[in-house]
Amino acid sequence: MNEGPNIAQIASLIGDPARANMLAALTGGRALTATELAAIGGITLQTASSHLSKLEAGGLLAQRKQGRHRYFALADEAAARLIETMMGFASSRGHLRYRPGPKDPALRKARVCYDHLAGDFGVRMLDSFVCHGEIVSDGENLSVTDKGRAQLDAFGIDLSSLASNRRPLCKSCLDWSERRSHLAGTLGKALLGHMFDQGWARRSEESRAVIFTPEGERKFLLQFPIDP
Amino acid sequence: MNEGPNIAQIASLIGDPARANMLAALTGGRALTATELAAIGGITLQTASSHLSKLEAGGLLAQRKQGRHRYFALADEAAARLIETMMGFASSRGHLRYRPGPKDPALRKARVCYDHLAGDFGVRMLDSFVCHGEIVSDGENLSVTDKGRAQLDAFGIDLSSLASNRRPLCKSCLDWSERRSHLAGTLGKALLGHMFDQGWARRSEESRAVIFTPEGERKFLLQFPIDP
DNA sequence: ACGATGCTTCGATAGCGATCGAAGTATGGA
DNA sequence: TCCATACTTCGATCGCTATCGAAGCATCGT
Incomplete structure (x- = not known):
């Protein structure tokens, strides 16, 4: 047992409804700000920020700072x-x-x-x-x-x-x-x-x-x- | 928001480590009993039973009764x-x-x-x-x-x-x-x-x-x- | 320089779900 | 018939995490 890649980790990242909604929205290809994604997920900005940093650490998202905005997009096509x-x-x-x-x-x-x-x-x-x-x-x-x-x-x-x-x-x-x-x-x-x-x-x-x-x-x- | 398929539901099913281990083991194609899967997941039989019924309800697994054993396998090739x-x-x-x-x-x-x-x-x-x-x-x-x-x-x-x-x-x-x-x-x-x-x-x-x-x-x- | 906006971090709470013991059901064997 | 095995259901516990308020940090506009 316990061989191979750890799928539970990324699956649990996608498994939260708020995060799943954000990811689905980002499948549209546009980079969105944290505030926009919070609205999409139906949560406050603080919670969204926590989710987004987890998704980034998991390799699903990439962020780009631009002025005081922070744009989030899917990490790449594989995601x-x-x-x-x-x-x-x-x-x-x-x-x-x-x-x-x-x-x-x-x-x-x-x-x-x-x-x-x-x-x-x-x-x-x-x-x-x-x-x-x-x-x-x-x-x-x-x-x-x-x-x-x-x-x-x-x-x-x-x-x-x-x-x-x-x-x-x-x-x-x-x-x-x-x-x-x-x-x-x-x-x-x-x-x-x-x-x-x-x-x-x-x-x-x-x-x-x-x-x-x-x-x-x-x-x-x-x-x-x-x-x- | 909230359009399209509900990916959070299946993702959270896969997102639990015990369930992920079971699913990974079943990728081997062999049907396994609940007792075997409990050992693979590192949990007791009661917990495994709960997991397996959830996975079946989610369309990931199919079970086949055979005598007093219950064999579980991946639902199909798509899974x-x-x-x-x-x-x-x-x-x-x-x-x-x-x-x-x-x-x-x-x-x-x-x-x-x-x-x-x-x-x-x-x-x-x-x-x-x-x-x-x-x-x-x-x-x-x-x-x-x-x-x-x-x-x-x-x-x-x-x-x-x-x-x-x-x-x-x-x-x-x-x-x-x-x-x-x-x-x-x-x-x-x-x-x-x-x-x-x-x-x-x-x-x-x-x-x-x-x-x-x-x-x-x-x-x-x-x-x-x-x-x- | 100052306030406003965008976002992160911290801390506390609350609720969900994974876990297991105990009891219940079904099947097989003697 | 009686016990053993395989599994499910119930009930209680406990830990994890999603959530948000409050405070802190960074950037922009003026």
């Missing part, structure tokens, strides 16, 4: 994937906590996951890349083919500028609403950023939803078709 | 994947709890994950399938090609008999020691079972390790080669 994985499992077991509202369908359609596109549109985009042979997958890691490189170049994304030693270019990330994978990594981030730049879509102010313009949606479906 | 994912994250953050010993290298080399092969050998096997075009991956799910079907047939595994409506044939599962994917699903199970049947390897009695015979290891490396 975001862990949270999304747990969401997927929880929803598959019926551990739901829905407060059904108009935002829900929008979230399922398209939302931000850390810094890339998730939801129905995110899954479709990766499907399109794969079924056209622009991205291939060897197990967990994805890689871009020459055909994909040319396609992305035409779309306006320069792969060579995305190279990073700290973070993989492509990574698959399990989608909790679709239960399939979407594209993460620096390429996933760049693609979402490009869509924002092109005016195809914008972020919702109060949730993780990504709202496409009618024109943007048309162009998205044209750019990432799915053939049988 | 096993969740635990392995958490192990991967925990070890990447240095949340280790090693009791270094001779078993450790054996576990990294080859071990059981639920009912399929994990560790260095598990990752190698999937790599071999993929780099020979016998299995292709479209995002999360893997699928066997015609070439792969023939290869497996020659190896002695009949794919058509593995079809199941309850569980996918192929699934990728993240390996906590290698941080790469290995092959899960009914095919992963069948492959490991076949190796046991052929006498290539056997299970360790006291841990999750899979111990290959020298002859079995030679045949394994020959059967699942990796070319550049």
Whole structure:
């Protein structure tokens, strides 16, 4: 017994409702201040501060001081994937906590996951890349083919500028609403950023939803078709 | 706030050290009795019983009565994947709890994950399938090609008999020691079972390790080669 | 320099849950 | 039938931690 990594430690960090709410909110990719996170968790600032320092010590969060504000964000993409994985499992077991509202369908359609596109549109985009042979997958890691490189170049994304030693270019990330994978990594981030730049879509102010313009949606479906 | 699945509930289930130890032990795929699990968790039978009923209510465990024994096992493969994912994250953050010993290298080399092969050998096997075009991956799910079907047939595994409506044939599962994917699903199970049947390897009695015979290891490396 | 804002630290409280002893239920064997 | 084994349920205890008030520290604006 007692072999291997200590999962109880991080699980208990996520296991507190206030902390879980904060983490879920940070899955939206935006860095939030301690005051904002306290409101999200439904607790006072003092309590939130205690929680946040524990989460940081546990390697789930990273903080950045900026003036008198302190911004908190998920430590990295692996942390975001862990949270999304747990969401997927929880929803598959019926551990739901829905407060059904108009935002829900929008979230399922398209939302931000850390810094890339998730939801129905995110899954479709990766499907399109794969079924056209622009991205291939060897197990967990994805890689871009020459055909994909040319396609992305035409779309306006320069792969060579995305190279990073700290973070993989492509990574698959399990989608909790679709239960399939979407594209993460620096390429996933760049693609979402490009869509924002092109005016195809914008972020919702109060949730993780990504709202496409009618024109943007048309162009998205044209750019990432799915053939049988 | 408060949207989406309730991750705090399952996270707090895993967050208790005694429960985490039990779950980690069950990742070995064997069903264990309440008494055995109590010993693993380092608690009395009464406490263990309370824990086990909570884990079952949370959808993580399934129990099977057999005479006066009650066998507990992970509910399904998704539960096993969740635990392995958490192990991967925990070890990447240095949340280790090693009791270094001779078993450790054996576990990294080859071990059981639920009912399929994990560790260095598990990752190698999937790599071999993929780099020979016998299995292709479209995002999360893997699928066997015609070439792969023939290869497996020659190896002695009949794919058509593995079809199941309850569980996918192929699934990728993240390996906590290698941080790469290995092959899960009914095919992963069948492959490991076949190796046991052929006498290539056997299970360790006291841990999750899979111990290959020298002859079995030679045949394994020959059967699942990796070319550049 | 001074107050205001954002956040952390300290200290005390309160409540939840892990734990175990004791008693109760079910199954198997003699 | 009677005892032993395997497990669950009940009840009480105890420790841990989430929580918040109050005070302290840092930064910004003026």
